[in-house]
Amino acid sequence: MAKRERGSLTRSEIVKVALELAEAEGGEALTFRRLGPALGVAPTAVLRHFRDKDELLLAIGNQLLETALAEVDPAEPDWRERIRALSRATRRAFVAHPRVAVLVATRTLRQEAEFRVVELILGAMAQAGLRGREAASLYRVVADTLLAWTAFEATVHAVGLDVMRKDGLAWDREYVVLPADRYPRIREVAPYLSEVDREDQFELALELVLDAVAARGSAGRVD
Structure with missing residues (x-):
């Protein structure tokens, strides 16, 4: 993915791509090192929105419940x-x-x-x-x-x-x-x-x- 404009990354976009990545390759693939390139940003950009993988997982679970609701x-x-x-x-x-x-x-x-x-x-x-x-x-x-x-x-x-x-x-x-x-x-x-x-x-x-x-x-x- 091409590099993107600084500051354009959102939590919802991270959750969407993380869900796709984890579903395709399993939970072990869900790392910020993998997410960064998939989103077209440096891994540290993801850290500005989520402290760690666990916080991201909880946000993914929240998105699944939103879909159900x-x-x-x-x-x-x-x-x-x-x-x-x-x-x-x-x-x-x-x-x-x-x-x-x-x-x-x-x-x-x-x-x-x-x-x-x-x-x-x-x-x-x-x-x-x-x-x-x-x-x-x-x-x-x-x-x-x-x-x-x-x-x-x-x-x-x-x-x-x-x-x-x-x-x-x-x-x-x-x-x-x-x-x-x-x-x-x-x-x-x-x-x-x-x-x-x-x-x-x-x-x-x-x-x-x-x-x-x-x-x-x-x-x-x-x-």
Whole structure:
């Protein structure tokens, strides 16, 4: 890339190029020495915007959450539907960049997009009838379940879908021929194991968590 005008570099541009670099070559490629030439500046120019790699990673995570939030209607009246929309959008945003997602999905970003996500989820908890410590606790259950699932799927994609498809064949091969006398429960459900995919499980996990929130809210509500 050609040299650029001094002072023209922005944080958003650095985040964009860093995301592309890390996704193409992995997190180990995300160094200021590599970023400088990719941006057409000296590596020290990046340091004027980010103290270190960790601060840059947090900004990348914030950008992924911004992408997810752009798909969510905060005025949606149904609290469960708001959480569904946020969860699905977050999953899409992170899994679209799996090599980055595995680095940031478990971090506390402490930036604007994360604050908005926390506010959105806590608003849903309040609407469900939860307050105080219980609202905080159930917020963490919702957020941690979503991010844990997202990190898991990102890892799957980072490993490679071909490898995971080969692993998935085990449900149709090894599991269906296990001896019924030793593994009666497996043999009982073996024909269905291969039918259950990550899409099914994500949606089921999400609904189970939302059911728990609704149940806790109803239990604490005084009519």
